[in-house]
């Protein structure tokens with residue numbers, strides 16, 4: 497992923513956050529990723545780590561229509577994914593969709609109430625709605641609206657060691673082609 501694309505993503509998502517009244521903290525901890533796939537328009541996510549403590553974590557995220565966060569799971573982290581602005585689609589599986597034949601049946605909390613799901617089901621979250629994802633549940637998400645602000649409130653976050661993707665070609669952080677100077681230092685920058 498080119499540094500110019502990262503810079504542009506920070507500027508355009510920053511405008512959208514501002515427009516929606518989401519004031520960012522001083523020195524936001526930006527994390528912009530194409531999941532190592534080199535196709536940010538289709539596989540991309542912009543994250544800001546708001547709180548990172550040993551017990552809990554909070555993130556604010558942005559995705560534009562067409563950008564999927566590919567299927568993955570966490571072994572330790574339990575998280576609420578919250579649609580803050582726009583509409584978000586989340587696909588859920590009981591097992592790795594690379595191997596799951598759609599037999600898994602499970603329950604998950606949506607807006608605090610248990611609902612039944614089977615592997616591959618899509619959940620549409622409108623602004624203000626949330627889903628509680630238990631460790632071991634596989635999920636991918638993408639906006640149904642042109643742009644989407646997504647919240648995450650979770651137990652401890654460890655992006656280096658607790659993200660397991662279905663696609664073995666995926667890496668959590670982007671490989672960066674330094675075609676221009678960074679406008680901010682990313683979490684993944686040395």
Ligand SMILES: O=C[C@@H](O)[C@@H](O)[C@H](O)CO
Nearest residue numbers: 555568575648655659668
């Ligand atoms: O589901 C998404 C989240 O867990 C993100 O916080 C994670 O960084 C995506 O790899």
